[in-house]
Amino acid sequence: MLKNNKSDYMNWIILIGVFVLLLEVLFFNRGVIFSLFISAGMIYLGRKKSAKKKGKILFWGGIVFLCASVFNMMTFKFFLLAILLHFFIKYTSSKKNPNRVSPVLVEPEITKQEETVVVSKPLLDNTIFGQQKTPTGVYEWDDVNIQAGIGDTVIDLSYTVFPKGETVIFIRNIIGNIHILVPYDIEVSVHHSVIAGTTTMLDFHQPKIFNKAFHLKTPGYDHAEQKVKIFTSLVVGNLEVGRI
Incomplete structure (x- = not known):
């Protein structure tokens, strides 16, 4: 209630x-x-x-x-x-109405085994100002989920090896450009929303966009063993997804 x-x-x-x-x-x-x-x-x-x-x-x-x-x-x-x-x-x-907590003592029946948590450094991190991009050399892939304030984001997927299944990229940006390069043998799907800017995915180009959302994907995406799903949102800026 x-x-x-x-x-x-x-x-x-x-x-x-x-x-x-x-x-x-x-x-x-x-x-x-x-x-x-x-x-x-x-x-x-x-x-x-x-x-x-x-x-x-x-x-x-x-x-x-x-x-x-x-x-x-x-x-x-x-x-x-x-x-x-x-x-x-x-x-x-x-x-x-202060919360009152009364302790309840229950004898444990089974001793639980401690679980370890693996903490790893993300490939990209949140930023407020400035440009960020993936390494220019070979790197280990990790799904991307970031938020950016003002600046450009560049992701080059040609220097990494994808796991089997679906790879996910989330990028939320206020002002700036997003540029993602995908290898030719990888199928790709893009969910993009923007207030003002342009959108380019492979041969699809939409200039002078105002307050629109797009869902684009390559023909073989649904049945591909390795594929990349991209979610992006921009207030002001351009999205470009190309092949490399």
Whole structure:
């Protein structure tokens, strides 16, 4: 019952937040959509011309403009207030009804054998700024599941050996480009969502995308012994999946 109440509470917050956003866009702050588009455009153009000084100025100017636009939105203030109110209610409830734990002593019937956990270093890690890519030499493959802030991600699969079955790659990026190179003998499937950018997979090319999702795969993917499934999401940036 408590879980259901929490779920209803969060659903009401999201519903009211969407309503507040619509009111703000339609009646109180019609220029917010224009501001968000301008800041996204500045960031996108700045990324493309990042080698030049003007590109860097344009990029960071877009970041500042985007943050200022979001912080000034009535919807952002509503969600901030809702979060503070949620923690306040949770704090007062815990004071009124503290959790009481009574220890229960049970004699163990069977001695459990300790399990060991193997901790390995991931192939790629989460980043906030900067580019990251796979090694340029031979490396041991490990499934990829990362989140990135601002920067490019390059994965070259020609320097590793895949295990039998399905290999999985998850990449979530805010601003930047994702470039994945797949060997010719490996079948591939791509699930991609993007707010603004371009998408290229082999012979498929879709320029100037706005708020779309794609599912693409090679013809022999379903019956292949070795295959790669790729999940990517971008706010602003380009996805390119090619052969090598």
